[in-house]
Amino acid sequence: MKKLILKYSILMLTLLFLSTSINLAASTAGTTASALANTFRGPQSATEVEKFLDDYFSQDPIKKKINALTVAVVQNSQVLARKGYGVTDRSTNTPVQTDQTVFRVASVSKVFTALAIMQLVDQGKIGLQDNIENYLDGYKVNNPFATPVTVEMLLTHSTGFEVRDPSSNSFMIDASLTPISLKDEVFKQFPPVKRKPGSSYMYDNFAYALLGYIVQQVSGEAFDAYMEKHVFQPLGMTSSSFRLPTDLAKRLATVYDASGKPRPVYRLSPEIIPQGSMVTTSDDIVRFMQAFLNDGKLPNGTSIVSPASIKAMETYQVAIHPQVADVSYGFEAPFMLKDTNGQHVIAKGGDIPGFSSYLWMLPDSQTGVFISYTATGGLRDDFFTAFMDHYYPSQKTQFGKADFMLQSASELHKFAGLYTDLRTDSDIIKVSVVGDGRLDVYTPWVDHEQVTQVDDKLFVDVKGRPLAFQTDSQDNITYMKYNNPLSYSAKVPEALGYPDITNDHPYAAYIQGLQSLSLLSDVASQPFQPLKTVTRGQFIHDIVQQFHFRHSSQKASFTDISASVYQDDILSAANLGLVVGVSTDLFEPNRPILRQEAAVILSRIIHHLSDIKVPTAALQLTSGTDDWALADIQTVLALKLYGPEVTTIDGTIDFGSKRALTKQEESAMLYNMLVPNV
Structure with missing residues (x-):
């Protein structure tokens, strides 16, 4: 069964998609540099590369996915191709121009924020092993571990911070609203440390916002001003910015909704977001790729950053396994790690409403590729695979050891x-x-x-x-x-268990599973009381807590819940459309919930707040279910959201619709909502 994926619980804008660091060899898939030299082909001819791009992006299925797209390929400081496809505005049919059409590149911004940090490292103004508190004006990080969070951990997404992602408040259409400042945003949402710093990898938008703030602190310049003066101007990136000034906004590719209507241009709050607000053109990215692949040197011989810093940015610093890389400074392992075809590839993708981008480079062959387009989806992944298969076809990525002895x-x-x-x-x-x-x-x-x-x-x-x-x-x-x-x-650690739930108890897996996931409030040293009935209020509370539904600020529509400890949970569920009262103004929070009532609530979550596809086969039920619950019980049965209490005799299922739900039965329902029932 496909696990339930709740839209509310997994809302994550990719604005912006171990012990100490592990330095990896150039190859992330076990292939030596000398072997690569014998198998390398790579893009060589501008004519051939342009033909490959034209052939690829002229395919009808691909043309239907995008409205405006830009792509560029460089090698050995030479531009092999820079192409635009589609139009920037359907009303004028203005074609995409690589030097004029501006795209939001979202998390590709992180590469440039990392570059700014490495510039300051080169100057001795920042140390990679510095405690970040050195740059926070006295602010003390909520960190229960003896290990401090360092600048390097910010760069490598290994801080151990609790998740902090942009919210809907980060996107503003109303011109009268004033964006929050970067400093205020950082300290308003500064997360606590939840895991030992440096012990794990978790993509961390907040870490790169904080890096931008550190750039401000150390340089004494506003982040966007620093980027303009020390990165964009030296590189000749005249159409790039971390804000959206009027002249670039006029050149921004138009985004259209599913009906073909142009979407309004939004601003961001903060207006300057180091982890994802950059806008640019493919010609500007070409200039960056050329300098990066030339050890940081510009055409006039000066350096934007030291060769040592370039090497650090192109070397994977953290990995869960020597052959499975995580991140370098600013870059990550490609989404499609198996499709690197034995090559050392550093990559950075970005998604923001209306735009997707992907930048990847092969330092060993001095090759760089950039793509950005006005759509979201897997086009960039397909293009990456097609490009690598076309230009580096001789070797597929192999993981592990050929002579490895399988463990028992x-x-x-x-x-x-x-x-x-x-x-x-x-x-x-x-x-x-x-x-x-x-x-x-x-x-x-x-x-x-x-x-x-x-x-x-x-x-x-x-x-x-x-x-x-x-x-x-x-x-x-x-x-x-x-x-x-x-x-x-x-x-997940093993459950402590309960005195009255032995390992052979028919509901032990569900109860202990929820306990190990910290989803039960019952004290481990006290009896669980598996046969105790669950009230309507308690069931709603457990659902709201398990799936992290936000509490509602609306006033009560039920007159009998004001004294209930579950009032806020009931209001949240009601406002999401998950529950209704037994009458216009009564909810009856203290009455035991019937199994058919619980099934209706679970079904509403599945149908309205998830992406799961429910099997359509009708199942035969015993009599005793109310008509209003029949379809929802079918959903619960189809997805096996129940325990051993549901029985089948001669093909007819007894769901026990009118029985009160017990704690053990609720545990089976909720556990199976989270974990595949196989």
Whole structure:
């Protein structure tokens, strides 16, 4: 069963998509530089590259995905292609021009923020191992660990910070609104440290906002002014900015909605966002790529940054496994790591409403590619794969060791269990042992896959995608990473259990699973009371807490909930359309909830707040269910959101619709909403 993915719980704008750092060799897939020299082909001819681009972007399925697109390819400081496809404005049919048409590049901005930091490192004004508190005017980070957060950890997304992402308030259409300042934004949402700094990777927008603030603090210049003076002007990037000035706004590619209507141009708050507000043209990015691939040197021989800093930016600094890289300074491993074809590739993608971008470079062959377009989706991933297969076809990326001896099923038991994504803790991965050297993996991203061991803590699925684990000093599994470029997933500790729930209890897996995920408020040393009934108010509370629904500020529409401890939860659920009262003004929060009532609420979550597809096959139920609940119970049954209390006799299912829901039955429902029921 595909795990439920709630829109409310996974809302994440990619504005902007270990112990100490691990320095990796140039190849992230185990291929030596000397071997690469024998197999390298790469783009060579401008004529051929232009033909490849024209052929690729003229395909009808691709043309339908975009309205305006720009792409550029450089090698050995030479521009092999810079092309525009589509139009910037349908009303005028103005073609995309690589030197004029401006695109929002979202998280590609982070590359330039990292470059600014490395400039200041070159000047001795910042130390990569400096405690960030040195630059915070006396502010003390909420950090319970003895290890401080360093500047390098900000660069490598390894701070251990709690997630802080842009919200809907970051996008402003109303011209009368005033954006918040970068400083105010940073200190308004400064996160606590949740994991030991330097121990894990989690894509961190806040870290790069803070890096921009540190640039301001150290240089004494506003971040956007610093970038203009010390980065854009020296590089000749005359159409680039971290704000959206009027002249560039006029040249911004128009974004259209599904009906073909142009979307209004929005501003950002803060107006200058170091992690994602940059606008630019492909010609400007070409100038950056040329300098970067030339050890930071400009055409006139001066340097924008030192060769040592360029080397640091193109070398992966953090990895969960030597063959599975995470990040360098400003760049990350490609989304499609298996499609690097044995090449050392550094990449940076970016998404912001209406725009997607991707910048990747191959330092060993001095090749750089940039693409940006007015759409969202996987076009850039498909283009990356097509480009790499066309120009570097001789070798596919291979993970692991050919002569690796598979470990026994008993040895693999340490990998089994639940893992929670560090960015979205409701995204849960389930790992179980199949046999010697094989694991079953159930994730929100790829459903069910079987992976085969190819190294000590490294596995590969049938599509060639790696799954890697990390251990602590006692060889306990701490994190895993699989098909998710945004973060590790943390291994969930085993449940403490309850005195009245033995391991052979029919509901032990559900109750202990929720306990291990910290989703039960029951005290471990006290009886769980599995047969106790659940009230309507308690059920709503548990749903709201499990899926992180925001509390509503609206006044009560029910007259009987003001004295309930669950009043805020009931209001939140009502405003989301998940519950209705038993009458116009009554909710009855203290009455035990019937199983059919619980099923209706779960079904509404699935149909209105999730992306899951529900099987349509009708199932035969015993009599006793009210008509208003029949369709919703069908949904719950189809997705197996129940425990052993649901029985089938001669093909007819007894759901027990009119029975009061017990705590053990609620545990089965809620656990199966999060974890694949297989």
